[in-house]
Amino acid sequence: MVSGIALRDPPFDLRPAQVLALTQARLGDPFALLGPHSGGVPGQLVVWVPGVDAVAAVGHDRWPLRQVAPGVWAGHIPPGAEYRLALQTGGTTETIDDPYRFGPVLGALDEHLFAEGTHKRLWHMLGARVMRHEGVDGTVFAVWAPDAQAVSVVGEFNFWDGRRHPMRPRGTSGVWELFLPGVGEGAVYKYQIRTADGALQPLKADPVGFGSEHPPANASVVRDIRGYGWKDDDWMAARADRQHRRAPMAIYEVHLASWRRRAGRAISWVEAANELVDYVHDMGFTHLELMPVSEHPFSGSWGYQPLGLYAPTIRHGPPHEFRDLIDAAHRRGLGVLLDWVPGHFPSDAHGLTRFDGTHLYEHADPREGYHPDWNTLIYNFGRREVANFLRSNALYWLEEYHIDGLRVDAVASMLYRDYSRKEGEWVPNVHGGRENLEAIAMLRSTNALIYGEVPGIVTVAEESTAFPGVSAPAHDGGLGFGFKWNMGWMNDTLRYMTEDPVNRKHHHHLLTFGIDYAFTENFILPISHDEVVHGKGSMLAKMPGDAWQKFANLRAYYGFMWGHPGKKLLFMGCEFGQRAEWNHDAELAWDEAAQPPNAGLQRLVRDLNTLYRTEPALHARDCEPEGFAWLDGGATDLSVLAFARHAPGAPQVAVISNFTPLPRRWRCPLPAAGRWREALNTDATDYGGSGGGNGGAVIADGGAAMGHPASALLELPPLATLFLIHDPGAR
Known part of the structure; x- marks a missing residue:
């Protein structure tokens, strides 16, 4: 007897200490004990x-096994014999495959690339992958927990019993x-992790899980993501030209859960594939941007506190239906961008925090690993496996879901170690500076990877x-964005x-200053969700004046925005x-969208997109x-400004705004000179x-003005923006 385990009639090579560890979910290498040897x-x-009451191995013969310890059965079969297990309980017999007769799935190259942090497609190695292995259908589970004493996969298939399916360690990689x-598909699971000091962690969801339960439940769900029948070949072939910096990009930003609802619920991916895609196409936008779709426990975070980076949220349907939305958008000529959040993650117990009992994904020092603004944890960007996890995730969305680009959230918070921190609350870098060199390296290498691997994609920094x-x-x-x-x-x-229009002449520089740096980066002009929430009011509410003037101001502003250099982004609801x-x-x-002033604004946005x-x-x-020239940026007292836009071989466009009600x-x-069409x-x-x-x-028949060869007398409506296009062939 060893520690309470008595082996019965042991004509077997068994170590009582191993058997005891197995029964207590402490066995770090189950294949050293279990399976054929x-x-x-x-x-x-x-x-x-x-x-169970009895167990036999069955193949070309039947080999009864003896129970040598509670739940442990042993016997002899011919070396190399194929077998299954016949389990008898009461009067019922069930035949199953023995998980411990199968060889490993991961290879030495996987382990090597993971260990050095260069495995481009981590989802081909980790997570729960549905597959056929050694002639049998099932799922291989793989998870990184390098400091764990033992790891088990648990789920409905084993009664959430962490003793039943201990996992095998893969060399020195830290992967189990x-x-x-x-x-297979639809199985619900988590990982039971025993830490190095023997303690059990709260059950953990899979960091590379491809699906999740409906919140507030938080287990991972096996999803077979193989073999979707894409029908977007035409889009994919032309995508690089449509997302070049010289192509038009007018982006409609959407929080799908509140775009439209059905009987109190968010619309599904399938419903969005019809309704949302039709709407965005009809409105003339070139791109749809979805606020984060990665699984997240708290709906009120809008997705910006994700835990399932590899799982499209189940709130709208399973992963293949998310692909239906992307495919539908592409077939209508729309690109799809995703908000991607590599800067931080929430501290929910089922997630990444102290995953194997150590600060595995996050920095241990809260001066580096805690976000005071959002009460979240910060990835350890300098750990090669963590940086690999994030880089690979970016590639995952682009390859597996045909996403056309990633808008990276809160980049500034990643670039600076003192972001939102007071003196003494942050740790300088190795040079004594405030830049987060590890985060910079991760962002740079991520952009290099995905631009190199997936032609035609685009990345966008919120910085x-x-x-x-x-x-x-x-x-x-x-940084490579x-x-x-x-x-x-x-x-x-x-x-x-x-500002009230009477005061705008004192703030004219706020409209003109942007041109001083407009070409230092490839810019997108964003009117995003952040501008219409948390007490900031809607876009319409920001505008001064009575009801008519509010709409007129907003129309004039959108005209100015669509005429100004830079790609465009507008959050849902702002268009009407x-x-x-x-x-x-x-x-x-x-x-409200059906009311005349709102419908008029909506028509304007549609026409602006078409013109753009x-x-x-x-x-x-x-x-x-070279694409911009001021015509008159200094009519300060009138609150009027005018500029021209140019492109080789194309008619010139003049944009004139009057920001007073006069x-x-x-x-x-x-x-x-000549005719300019309004x-x-x-x-x-x-x-x-x-x-x-x-x-x-x-007709520009006047003399030179402000350094330009011609001029025209214009009627400027109140609170309005005009677009004039040169028509040199007209008489």
Whole structure:
């Protein structure tokens, strides 16, 4: 007897200490005890099946096994014989495959690449992968827990009993693996981890799980992500041209759970594949951007506190239906961007925090590993396996789900060690500075990886500081993003628009300053969810004046925005002027969209998108100074400004804004003489305006002005933006 384990009639090579560890879920290498063994006693078979009356191995013959300890059965079979296990309980017999007769799935190359942090496709190695292994269907489970004493996979298939399916360690990689025959799509599971000091962790969800239960339940779910029948070949072939910095990009940002709802629930991926895709296409946007879809425990985080980075949230349906949404968008010519959150994660006990009893994914020092703004934990970007986990996740969405790009959240919080921290609350880098060198390296290497592996994709940084080279190539020392949100432009111009028009002449620089740095990065002009929540009010509510003036101000602002250099992004509801600020628990106020002033604003956004897409001057050189020229940026006292947009071989476009409620006759400098067609006027009656304007065209027959060769006398409607397109062939 060893520690209470008495082995009965042991003509077997068994170590009582191993058997005891097995029964207590402490056995770190179950394959050293379980399964068929060629060494020791020839043909020895040991199986672990608690709670049954009899066990036999069955193949070309039947080999009864004896119970040598509670739940442990042993016997002899011919070496190399194929077998299954016949389990008898009462009068019932069940035949199953023995998980401990199968060889490992992971190979030496997987272990090597993982150990050095260069495994590009980590989801091919870790997680719960449905497969056929050694002729049997099942799922291989693999998880990284290097400091664990023992790891088991638990689920409904084994009564959540951590003793039943201990996993095998894979060399020195820290990865644990087990193939479970018969387990497949839809199985619910977690990992039971015993720490190095023998303590049991709370059951952990799979960090690389492909699916999850419906919150508030939080177990992982086996999802077979193989073999989706994509029908988006045409989009994929043309994608690189559609997402180039010289292509038009007008992005509609969506929080799907509150875009539309059905009987109090969020719409499904399948419903969105029809309704949302149709709407975004009809509105003339080129791209749909989804706020984070990775599984997250708290709906109120809007997805920005994710724990299941590899799992599309089940709130809208299973993973293959998420692919249906992407495929539908592509077939309508729409790109799809995802918000991606590699900067932090919540501290829920079932998640990554102290995953194997150590600070595995997060920094141990709270000065590096804790986010004071969001009460979350920060990844240890300098740990090669963690950086690999994040890089591979970025590639996963692009390859497995055909996502066209990633908008990376809160990049500034990753770049600086002192972000939102007081003196003494942060740790300098190795050079004594404030830059987070490890995070910078991770972002740079992620962009290099995904741009190199997936042609035509794009990455976007939400970065609110003047950090240099965010959208410069990684090989030139930049961070390697394709685009950067222009937070400065957004803040300045919204400050201007909130001013009463009588005071705007004192703040004119807020509209013009953006051009001073407009071409230092590849910019996107963002009016995002952050601008219409947390007491900031809706876009319409920000505008001064009576009801008519509020809509007129907003129309003029959108005209200015669509004319300004930079790609465009607009959050849902802003396109029709929802009156209340965004509420993530309710759908948009679609009843308001049908009201005349809202419907007019909506038509304007649709027409702005059409004009922006069809006129190369408005998009082809969004990121190049050659595409822009001031016509008159200094009419401060009038709160009027005018600029021209250019592109090689395309008609020039003049954009003129009047940000006062006074109609004006104003001589506008123009870059060429002749006819200029009034292509869009935000004061048109069709948009809810007063109908002021220039009768469809003006003739630039005046003399030179402000350094330009021609000029025209314009009728500037109140609170309006005009787009004039040069028509040199007209008489």
